Amino acid sequence: MSGRWWSQPFAPEGSAAAEGIVKQLGRPALDPLTVLVREAAQNSWDARLSDGLVEFGIDVRVLGDDIGAWRSLLLPGPAAESDPDLDVALRADAAVLVVSDRHTRGLGGPLRAGKRASDGATPDFVQFLRNVGEPSDHQFGGGTYGFGKGIFYRLSRVGSILVDTNTAAGGPTGRRLMGAALGHSWYLGDRRFTGRHWWGQVAADDVPDPLLNGDAEAVADALGLPGFADGRTGTDIVILVANLGPAGPEPDSRERTPAEAATFITSSILWNLWPKMIPGEHGSQMRFTVGVNGSSVPVPAPDTVDDLVPFVEALQDVRAGRGVSYSRTVPPRNAGSFAMALGAADGGSRRLSATAARPFDGPSHHVARMRVAELVVDYMPGPAHPDSRLSYGAVFKASEDADELFAQSEPPTHDDWIPKGLSGSARGVVLGARTFVNKQLDEKLGLVPQAGGSGGQGLGELSAMLAGIVPARLDATHGAGGPASGGSGPVVGPRSASGGGSPGPTRAQRGGKARLTGAPSLRIHQDYPYLVAQVKVPADSQTRIVTADVEVVVEGGGRESEPPLGAVLPQVMQWQSANGDVIQGRSIQVPPGEESDWYVYSTYLPDAVVRFRVSQVASSAS
Structure with missing residues (x-):
């Protein structure tokens, strides 16, 4: 059975006009494609089944040779006076966006808005396709109204x-298929008619x-929609004659190609939905796919x-539970949790899927x-790290x-x-x-003024000012390996090794001292920052012991001889050889x-500047 378009007249007691519904957003x-990713994923997550796994995908398609079936089934369109001119817009080069989820409960409940849902059912169908502005009935759901x-x-x-x-x-x-x-x-x-069809x-x-059922399946097959032949539950939403948005800045921008739109959608999924890609309690998570005319675009793991x-x-x-609690003296006494991790300032990915x-x-x-739903609301900017690296x-x-109180503060998007x-309380x-968040950032970045007088300068700021003593380049690689060097050399000076029964300094026979x-350079290794210095050990005919020391530099360039009580020392x-051999401790035998x-x-000390020194003695075993 094929369908036809029906236009809603204004009821005598009043109705909602279509213009007002769109403007509520x-x-x-x-970017509208980012809004689509966020809103559609919220809907899908709220409709997840008990196993906690949701498959979510967006496919960008050009109608091409299938245009005949689309025009045959969907035309004639709504009245031209209402403006959705399908007859003109449905062409072979028109793009559609197919937003799909699986392992969700689908849009169930009554078919009519005036009927009460049975026990245990939610009126998802009428809430999405017929009604506007109903409050969310999903505890800790991503959406609101x-x-x-x-x-x-x-x-x-x-x-x-x-x-x-x-x-x-x-x-x-x-099984239900309907247009709107x-x-x-x-x-x-x-x-008068409302403009809703x-x-x-x-x-x-x-x-x-x-x-319903067989009729819905026949139409979906004719249009080339994903369908549900495998018996899984879920929903496909098709956006007709989609506007893929601009590529490039004004005034020279053009519309994105389907491939560019798919890349942008992939990037939007990464930045807005990455928490759902990390398995949570009981393994709950979302799996994402993006396609262009049926060909998949990889969505990287965050x-x-x-x-x-x-x-x-x-x-x-x-x-x-390792975060800092946002504690209050009145209910809700625990309103959230905060945590922070370091990264490399020049370590940003250059992949379009990350940058678009x-x-x-x-x-x-x-x-x-x-x-609580772990859908990113926004990225609140804080102060830059005092160390530019x-x-x-x-x-x-x-x-x-506190979840509902935060929900009350959100705009429709x-x-x-x-x-x-x-x-x-809200x-x-x-x-x-x-x-609370700003205070945590200041404390963790060392921007809290020093005790003992007004006008004190945060340790982080002081570190940034003194950083020129030891110029360094931040290597973005995670893991052990030889760092790249850059900038001018540090203040260095040889000194004798101490302890170990060494006979004392001796002159190297061929190449001089290490x-x-x-x-x-500054490196992030296994989530911790380290300073890494390169040491060249000259050729020699005897075994040598090379020792490294590191010391805190005070303002003016001097060495800190008496650290403050309880201070952490570098x-x-x-040591690591050029071929990757690792030796623990201060000294190596070459x-x-x-x-x-x-x-x-x-x-690495975030509130200090340090200086390396190396020394070399001949081994007593040589």
């Missing part, structure tokens, strides 16, 4: 979508209903994208804020007790926490969260042979 600052579904219509040049769903309830109404469109209100003679089978009472690694680590700390929808420029100094990523996650207009929690070369941790390169690792 506002004008988001985010369902206004975000307007993005599906807004991305369509003709304000039209098709929805194909297979519900977990099954039965005679388990939002145009302009209009008149037919003296009768539905495509389906029109019942005897002149109300449209979806195509822990393989350098820009996202600090955020991933911070979230794992929050989940494990990156929400900020330059090294990360941001906090990913999220509610370092970046950081942090996470603030609302607690279950859920991309900010806005205290304006709130009162009582206002206090949202305002206090920003203050020496530091280049400048120390320590040499290990056998006779040709000139060799070594790398010495020391702990």
Whole structure:
């Protein structure tokens, strides 16, 4: 059975005009494709089944040779006076976006808005396709009042979508396919219409209903939709004649190609949905796919994208209870948790899948804020790391007790926490969260003024000022290996080794003493920063013992002889040869042979500047 379009007249008691429904989304600052990714994923996550695994995909398609079936089934379209002119827009070069989820319960519940859902069922079908502005009935869900579904219509040049769903309830109404469109209100003679239209089978009472089961399957097959032949439950939402958005800056921008749109969507998934890619409690997570005309575009794992690694680590700390609690003296007493991790300032990924929808420029100094559903609300900027070689990523996650209060502060697109207009506990929690996060950042970055007088300077700022004593380049690689050098050399000077029964300094017979070369570099290894200095050991005919020391440099360039009580001191941790051999401790024994390169690792102090020294003596065993 084929369907037809039906236009909604205004009821005598009043109705919602289509223009108002679309405008409820506002004008988001985010790219519309990013809004689509965020809103669609929220819907899918809220509809997940008990096993906690959701498969979510977006396919960008050009109708091409299938245009005949689309025109045959969907034309004639709604009245031209309402503006969604399908007849003109449905062409072979038109693009559609197919947004799919599986392992969700589908859009179930009653087919009509005026009917009460049975016990245990949720009226998802009417909430998505018929009603507007209903409060969320999903505990700790990502959405609130369902206004975000307007993005599906807004991305369509003709304000039209098709929805194909297979519900977990099954039965005679388990498979449902229906279209919907939002145009302009209009008149037919003296009768006024809302501008809302539905495509389906029109019942005897002149109300449209979806195509069901076999009829729905036949239409989906004819249109080349994914379908549900494998028996899984879920929903496919098709955005007709999609606007893929601009590529490049104005005034020379052009519309994205399907491949460019798929890359941007992939990047939006990474930056907005990465927490859902990391298995949570009981293994709950989302798996993502992006396609272009059926060909898949890989969605990288977030822990393989350098820009996202600090955020991933911070979230794992929050989940494990290692974060700092946002505690209050009044309920909700625990309103959230914060954690932060370091990254490399020049370690950003250059892959388009990571950069196309990156929400900020330059090294990360941001906090990913999220509610219990772990969908990123936004990236709140904080102060840059005082050491220009370092970046950081942090996470603030609302607690279950405070989740609803944060939800009240969100706009329809859920991309900010806005205290304006709130009162009582909600206002206090949202305002206090920003203050709490800023305080945590200041403390962890060493920006809190020193005790003992006004005008004191934070240790982090002092470190940044003194950093010129030991110029360094930050190597973005994670793991052990020889660092690249850069800048001028550090202040160095040979000194005698101490202890170990050494006979004291002796003159090398051929190549002279071991020496530091280049400048120390800063490396992140297994989530910890280290200073790494390169040491060149000359050729020699005898065995030598080479020892490294590291010391704190005070303002003016002198050596700190008496550290403050309880202060952490830098320590040499290990040596590594050019071929990867690792030796723990301050000293290495270098056998006779040709000139060799070594790398010495020391702990890094974020509130200090350090200097390496190396010394060499002949081994008593030689």
